[in-house]
Amino acid sequence: MSQALEARTRDGVPMTSQARTATAGRRAEFSAFVSAHSPSLLRAAFLLTGDQHLAEDLVQDALARTYRAWNRLDRAGNAAAYTRKVMYHLQVSWWRRRKVAETLTDAVPHRAARGRDVALEVTMHHALLKLTPAQRAAIVLRFFEDRTEVETARILGCSQSTVKTRTRRGLEKLRGLAPELEGMLS
Amino acid sequence: MTDEFRELLHRRADGVKSAPLAEPAMTAGRRLGYVRDSVAGVAAVAVAAGLVGGYLVLDPATGGAPTAEDGAVLPAVPTDAVAGEIGRWTALPETLVYGNNGLGSDQAASLVTGDTYETLPLPYFTDDDGGDVEHTPWFVSPNGMNVASATEEGLSIGRLDAEADTLVHESATLCGLINWSPDSSRVVVSDCAGDTVDLILVDAVSGAVNRLATDLPVEGEDSDWVTAIWNADGSRLIWGNTPLGFTIADADGSDPEPFDAGVLPNAAEILDQHTIDTKLLPGEAENPRTRITAVSADGNLVCHDVTYGDPTGYHAMDRVSGHIEPGCNYLLDVSTGQRIEFPEVDGEGYTKIVGLSAFGEVITRTLTDPADSGPGYGTVYRTDLWNAEGEKIDSLVEPQYYEDGGKGRVMLNVLWGYTS
Incomplete structure (x- = not known):
């Protein structure tokens, strides 16, 4: 380590030179x-x-x-x-x-399979994007990546209690933004 | 029930198109490489302002960096930063260090010693493809020898004349301002990764890092207005913001207690009426907020950089890359409630206090009457040194610019530090 x-400090070799010689x-x-x-x-x-x-x-x-x-x-x-x-x-x-504001393209990123409720997916994603970036990251880590609270805290560089708070507030906000998700989030 | 939600997330993400990212990532990674295309020597010993702040306790070292389990712990990494000394200021230094804004980028420092000028390009990424320039906030130490910067990777520290800096704290969520201790041996910056602001305290020489937790909220506009500084002899740490007040503690953040930073002035006390009429909205003149830039060794003198108006959208780091130097416009004796004035320069032009020594000496920088300036340029600064009794003991009319070969005229507006 x-x-x-x-090697990143003063070893006399600029980093770009190091990269070139990779x-x-x-x-x-x-x-x-x-x-x-x-x-x-x-x-x-x-x-x-x-x-x-x-x-x-x-x-x-x-x-x-x-x-x-x-x-x-x-x-x-x-x-x-x-x-x-x-x-x-x-x-x-x-x-x-400050450079990139999250926006949701209306286009579904793939062809809808039979039995899928694409409208619900889009509604959910619209709501997800309205959370704060920190809440959204906690939700994605916990429910998409299936990370534990400990793992999520480690990845986000915050405490476990912060993860709990962000997750709880994120879910509350999702319920408010998309009532059709209520049954999935309790 | 959340299983359905999990499934919904997966369905939404399924089918995202793959993309060939390896080559672009390698190209971008190389462009992030730190390069410095010239090296120059800097002679020095300490002078200048006491700045920076800190907090309460701590988990050692790793900060926002990947953990041991992740496999990328950053240990305490020795830097080549040089600590200085704390002594009386008996004369202005021979060499001044400026942020450079004459070369199409602020990623360079200019060292001016009498009639001798030297440009030190800094090793920070600049987009040279005509796109948005990603300014890297950088701060020179009081002794003029070191530089600390907040890149997108985190906090880096090194010598001003080095070819590359050492990444001492890996984080993409740094916020607020970077401040150096008066002896140039320590650095503090805020990290907004959590719901509350953490202070990242770094031994600039050894690279050791401590994370100090505060109860200052990250959400909202106030996190960028968090003050974190050491007092003028480096023995105490002060932190806080206008809405929640300030705390003072030992230099390592232990034994915190409330700190009386005094009452902020109405705008009429420090701004002329024309500025108030044209720049402030109704009611804003009675709504000051401050970032403290210096506190005397005994805690009685507090230097406030006071502004008025709506801070929404304000980012401290942006402000720095916008060439606004540190310093304050309101030096207050909190024990008497009286403003410390400099009659010889007050009223002459816009004056900022840019240095407060451990022994009470003060350095001011005044934008003088444009009539004194050369043809076509109205920005002549004069730097004055005052002793603790308020007597002027040294003065220097700064140069306005210099010609840097074929690169054009380099304006010298942002004074970062001094060397003796």
Whole structure:
């Protein structure tokens, strides 16, 4: 760990030069990591942003930071957790929020299968996007990724009680915004 | 029942199209790399303002960074920052450090020593493709030797003349202002990851990080107005905001108690009538708010940067990248309730207090009468040093600009720090 961090400080080699000299093996390793993990990241990012392109943008930003930190992440063994954490942090960051306001495209991102209530899905997503970014992140982690409160707190960098509060308030707000979800959220 | 909700979320997310992200991510990752294209030497020892603040207790080191279980804990990482000394200010320093706004970006510092100018590009990402420039807020230490910055990755610290800085606290949710301790050995910044503001206290030399929890809410406009500073001798930590008041504690945040920051002035006390009439809405003149920028060693003098009006949408970091230097416009003796005035400069032009020493010396910076300036330029600043008795002991008319080769004229407006 400290070795990689030292490399980011004054070792006489600018970072871009380091990047340029990255081995083909490192690039291939990272590409394989992206192929394996980007689908699940994109799905969560779509729920967080409401838009395919914004989701790609969010995941790409997180992956870019993962790529920079690749050497100290012990490769793909823990890079997935790191990327997910960075993605959620970026989503709740005001730096990002000031550039991107969450919007929901009306288009369904895929063809509706038989028996699906697409209208309910859209209603739910509209309501989800009206939560604060922090509440939305807690809801997605708890109910989409099926993370425990402890895991969610760790990913979001906050206390377990904060996760509980955000989740409770988020669900309350969802009920108010979309009464048709009432039966699902009790 | 929530199983149905889980299923609904999954159905909504199913079928999101995959995208080829590896190459774009690698390209973007390389562009985030820190590069510095020139290096220069800086001679120094401490001077300048006491700034920064802190809180109450703490979980060590990791802050918003991935945890050990996630596999990316950031340990205390030695930086190459240099601590300074706290002593009397007997003369203005030979070298001034400016934020550079003449090169199409503020990601550079200018060091001015007499007739000698030097530009230090800082190692922060700038979008050079014509898109939005992502300004990186950066703050020079009082001794003029170090720089702390809030990048999208987190808090980085290093020497001003180094080629890259060390990431000491990984977080995408930094907020508020970065402040240095008077001896340039510590840094504090706020983190808005949770429902309440945490203070991130960093030993700038060793890189050790402590997270100090506060009860100041993140939601709403007030989190960007949180003050967190050390007093002028670095022995005490002060934090808070206008609505909730202020707290003072030991330097590490222990033993907190309420802090009397004094009563804020009506706008008429510090703004001219024309400004009040043209810039403020009805009622705003009676609604001041402050960010404290300095507190004397004994806690009696409090330097308030007072503003009026609606702060909604205001982001402290934006303000800094907008070239507004730290400093305050209202130095108050809270023991008497009287404003500390500088008759020789008050009324001459807009004056800010930019330094308060551990021994009571004060540095002011005055935007002088445009009639004194050179042709075509109305921004001539004069820096004055006052002793604790209010006598002027040194003065310097600052240069306005310099020509930086083919890059054009570099204006020297934002004074960040001093070197002796």
